[in-house]
Amino acid sequence: MTADQIIFLLCAALILGSAMMVVTTRKLIHAALWLVAALFGVAILYAVLQASFLAVVQVVVYIGAIAILFIFAVMLTRREMLDKGAQTRSNWWLPALLGLLILTGLVLLIISQPAFGRTAAEIPAGVDTLRNLGTALVSPDAFVLPFEVASVLLLAALVGAVYVASGNKE
Amino acid sequence: MNFLNDPINFISGWMRGLLTGWGLPDGLTTVIIYFIGITVLIVFAMVLDILLVWVERKVVARFQDRIGPNRIGPFGLIQPFADIIKLIIKEDITPAGADKLLFNLGPVLAIASVIILWAILPLSAKIFGVDLNVAVLYLVAAGALGTLSIIVGGWASNNKYALLGAFRMVANMISYEIPMVVVLLIPTILADTMSVQGITQAQSGMWFAILSPLALIIFLISAIAELGRSPFDLNEAESEIVAGFHIEYTGMKFGLFYAGELLHAFTFGGFIAVLFFGGYGGFFGLEKIGFLSWLNNPFVQSVVFLAKAMFGYWVIMWIKYSMPRIRIDHMLAFNWKFLTPLALVVLVNTAVLSKVLAGLPNWGYVLGMFSSNIVIGFITIEILRAYGRKQRKVEVKLSPHSEQNKEQVA
Numbered sequence: 001m002t003a004d005q006i007i008f009l010l011c012a013a014l015i016l017g018s019a020m021m022v023v024t025t026r027k028l029i030h031a032a033l034w035l036v037a038a039l040f041g042v043a044i045l046y047a048v049l050q051a052s053f054l055a056v057v058q059v060v061v062y063i064g065a066i067a068i069l070f071i072f073a074v075m076l077t078r079r080e081m082l083d084k085g086a087q088t089r090s091n092w093w094l095p096a097l098l099g100l101l102i103l104t105g106l107v108l109l110i111i112s113q114p115a116f117g118r119t120a121a122e123i124p125a126g127v128d129t130l131r132n133l134g135t136a137l138v139s140p141d142a143f144v145l146p147f148e149v150a151s152v153l154l155l156a157a158l159v160g161a162v163y164v165a166s167g168n169k170e
Numbered sequence: 171m172n173f174l175n176d177p178i179n180f181i182s183g184w185m186r187g188l189l190t191g192w193g194l195p196d197g198l199t200t201v202i203i204y205f206i207g208i209t210v211l212i213v214f215a216m217v218l219d220i221l222l223v224w225v226e227r228k229v230v231a232r233f234q235d236r237i238g239p240n241r242i243g244p245f246g247l248i249q250p251f252a253d254i255i256k257l258i259i260k261e262d263i264t265p266a267g268a269d270k271l272l273f274n275l276g277p278v279l280a281i282a283s284v285i286i287l288w289a290i291l292p293l294s295a296k297i298f299g300v301d302l303n304v305a306v307l308y309l310v311a312a313g314a315l316g317t318l319s320i321i322v323g324g325w326a327s328n329n330k331y332a333l334l335g336a337f338r339m340v341a342n343m344i345s346y347e348i349p350m351v352v353v354l355l356i357p358t359i360l361a362d363t364m365s366v367q368g369i370t371q372a373q374s375g376m377w378f379a380i381l382s383p384l385a386l387i388i389f390l391i392s393a394i395a396e397l398g399r400s401p402f403d404l405n406e407a408e409s410e411i412v413a414g415f416h417i418e419y420t421g422m423k424f425g426l427f428y429a430g431e432l433l434h435a436f437t438f439g440g441f442i443a444v445l446f447f448g449g450y451g452g453f454f455g456l457e458k459i460g461f462l463s464w465l466n467n468p469f470v471q472s473v474v475f476l477a478k479a480m481f482g483y484w485v486i487m488w489i490k491y492s493m494p495r496i497r498i499d500h501m502l503a504f505n506w507k508f509l510t511p512l513a514l515v516v517l518v519n520t521a522v523l524s525k526v527l528a529g530l531p532n533w534g535y536v537l538g539m540f541s542s543n544i545v546i547g548f549i550t551i552e553i554l555r556a557y558g559r560k561q562r563k564v565e566v567k568l569s570p571h572s573e574q575n576k577e578q579v580a
Contacts, residue, residue, distance in 0.1 A: 002197075056302075075336065128303060
């Protein structure tokens with residue numbers, strides 16, 4: 001087993017364990033913090049895959065912005081949000097079966113890919129992946145259209161948020 | 171390869187030879203050497219932190235016209251060690267209603283969020299943790315963990331003042347992160363890379379502080395806000411919420427928050443040095459002259475870097491101990507209505523000018539960049555002055571004294 005595989009297995013255990021805790025823990029703020037742990041595990045996976053930009057953006061966006069806003073909202077609740085009821089319903093086996101089916105399908109799909117089981121080629125020393133990503137995002141024969149559409153969407157969301165927050169000033 | 175020119179690689183090469191000589195596999199050797207390297211870096215940062223306690227106390231004493239610690243050891247140098255012993259033997263209290271695990275996690279995260287910044291801080295061209303190609307974003311990501319530590323600590327304390335402090339910190343961090351991210355793009359544009367080594371080397375001829383002084387000022391302000399130091403220390407405003415997020419912490423757990431804050435301030439001094447003052451280099455080409463080539467020595471570079479970082483730290487302390495705390499609505503308005511638009515204007519200006527002036531000789535490029543910043547700064551000050559004049563007129567109308575005056579006159 002190579003070092004990469006060991007790190008991957010540890011990471012996968014961290015992600016799955018934390019994700020499990022997110023839905024099973026009874027304290028809301030603990031759930032939010034387990035979510036942070038799961039997202040952090042994904043960031044480590046990106047780093048292992050040499051996608052440093054994605055890894056850092058994962059931390060900045062998901063932990064720095066989204067998770068902190070979750071925690072901020074949860075903090076307003078204090079510990080009275082403890083849920084005392086049963087955590088499963090009588091028909092829990094149905095989603096479990098569905099989940100199992102989807103997992104099996106995905107695994108079969110991945111195994112059928114020609115690239116399955118191959119080791120990724122090392123990125124050559126002179127190649128700056130970050131620069132390539134940046135160029136791809138703004139070059140017309142790559143991703144400039146989705147990139148611009150996404151920015152227009154975000155701008156619309158921003159304008160909408162400002163309008164909603166500014167109140168009715170008629 | 172010898173020790174004086176490349177100490178880290180020399181030592182790691184020697185250790186690799188030693189460990190493989192003992193028959194260890196190659197992979198394990200790499201892991202052990204990296205582990206030792208990380209430990210040495212952390213120990214260096216923490217030992218520096220102990221000295222920073224002394225520096226901070228001495229400097230604040232001078233700002234406040236006092237002498238500062240001077241009883242234990244020469245110039246009070248042993249005072250921080252006495253403080254540490256005191257903090258360790260103090261009673262460690264966990265409040266009754268506290269969330270034990272999170273309560274203990276808070277201080278650990280606080281110091282960890284600072285230590286991980288040292289991974290990318292280049293002490294010299296040869297002495298650094300790692301040269302990430304996304305180092306500038308890594309700085310922002312580490313700040314997110316710092317926020318998390320304060321939220322976790324403040325919430326888990328089960329104390330209303332701690333919770334209020336944590337709330338204020340979130341408002342502070344989330345808003346000041348935006349001008350910081352925008353302004354971090356300016357060294358990125360000027361150096362054409364996000365790696366701190368690249369940014370440092372791009373400044374060997376001219377500091378970015380001269381190419382874009384406004385960016386430096388905005389970065390300094392948002393760094394102080396991210397540190398939560400005065401005038402942005404609303405999270406621990408002692409006159410309102412007693413001690414803020416760390417009110418329930420005692421002994422060494424409080425010590426970790428305190429040490430984390432000091433080291434964070436110094437680390438940001440280091441980042442100011444790297445991003446705007448040429449880091450370990452930036453000698454304006456002096457190092458290329460024959461008899462001054464010793465400036466390229468890693469040890470000399472480390473000393474230069476630490477001196478520049480200490481200067482940045484001193485400026486942060488200077489501001490901290492000279493400015494009163496600002497009110498939370500003023501703080502948010504200052505960020506959203508002033509700092510963020512200004513940062514965006516400076517960013518657009520830098521991005522456009524760096525392409526327009528690219529063909530000019532070096533002095534024209536520097537002059538164009540510098541003067542455009544001066545013009546933007548001047549316009550900003552004029553707008554602020556007009557705004558201030560308008561506000562004063564409104565306040566005169568609203569003030570009760572003016573009404574009385576009118577009645578008396580009538």
